Amino acid sequence: MSENLAPVVLFVYNRPEHTQYTINALKKNRLAAKTDLFIFCDAPKNPEDTDKVKQVRNIINNVNGFKNISIQYAHSNKGLASSVIKGVSEIINIYGKVIVLEDDLITSSFFLKYMNEALNIYANNEKIWSISGYTPNIKFPTTYEEDVYMTSRGCSWGWATWKERWNSIDWEIESYYTFIKSRKKKKMFNEGGNDLTYMLKDQIFKRIDSWAIRWVYNQFIQDKYTIYPTKSLVNNIGTDASGTHSSSTQKYDVYLCEEKLVLSESLAVNSEIKKSFKKFYDLNLIGYIGVFSRKFGIYLLLKKLRKQLKI
Incomplete structure (x- = not known):
């Protein structure tokens, strides 16, 4: 592999234990010592977060094991969406490509190798929007022999992309009102899961502040795809309801793949995988309750209740 490795950008905030686990796992990657690491740490949103943020900053101040380490501390709270977009x-405007992690993602020791190889292989394929290190637990056809597959939905749990794709994003979603009037377009968008249009609507009406749904929507309107591994190289440990947008569920838990994956340059969307992927992300009863609770302003109350009841 060429030594032109992509930098890793890590976003952290107020979860010291998650942050430590994330960094420890990343350090075990075979290319860690050759990789530049950029850490962005947000400032406390309220006085209750001050101590946790201080603990996180103590952890990242002592990070080692990477080629170069750069840390930026926010002086006021930006929120996750603004932090990710700006960071x-x-x-990416310096390096031309980037690998992105948040503070609750445990990576396989093959994660950086896979991501860098995929960034190199698919760089000139204009149909590829991003690379995902995570894959949900979906059913694959017994005849499917590839180690990667394509879908129309990006993933924010350990991902990578290139400068040209990132800089093409309309963060204001100016086409929303044309999109929302089209039943055909909404159906096509929801082929990645029927939660997508609900999340986009929540974003437009400021019930959530998500960079990821805007990112996925831009992928859709540009008719591009994300590469996923058939075996996950990322596990999200933030599904304990500790994060900004996380919820408590074991649905997303996966076993980490600790082996090299073979990347195919010639891929097509597999209809059976597409169906299984959509089924995984389609809303269940809890998901619909979340949608309506955000609409009526009681989401945070229900999230707190779920955390207490551990459901």
Whole structure:
């Protein structure tokens, strides 16, 4: 592999234990010592977060094991969406490509190798929007022999992309009102899961502040695809309801793949995988309750209740 490795950008905030696990796993990657690491740490949103943020900053102040380490501390709270948009933009415009993690993602020791190889292989394929290190637990056809597959939905749990794709994003979603009037377009968008249009609507009406749904929507309107591994190289440990947008569920838990994956340059969307992927992300009863609770302003109350009841 060429030594032109992509930098890793890590976003952290107020979860010291998650942050430590994330960094420890990343350090075990075979290319860690050759990789530049950029860490962006947000400032406390309220006085209750001050101590946890201080603990996180103590952890990242002592990070080692990477080629170069750069840390940026926010002086006021930006929120996750603003932090990601600004942080990724800053680094990707210097390096041309980037690998992105948040503070609750445990990576396989093959994660960086897979991501860098995929960034190199698919760089000139204009149909590829991003690379995902995570894959949900979906059913694959017994005849499917590839180690990667394509879908129309990006993933924010350990991902990578290139400067040209990132800089083409309309973060204001100016086409929303044309899109929302089209039943055909909404159906096509929801081929990645029927939660997508609900999340986009929540974003438009400021019930959530998500960079990821805007990112996925831009992928859709540009008719591009994300590469996923058939075996996950990322596990999200933030599904304990500790994060900004996380919820408590074991649905997303996966076993980490600790072996090299073979990347195919010639891929097509597999209809059976597409169906299984959509089924995984389609809303269940809890999901619909979440949609309506955000609409009526009681989401945070229900999230707190679920955390207490551990459901």
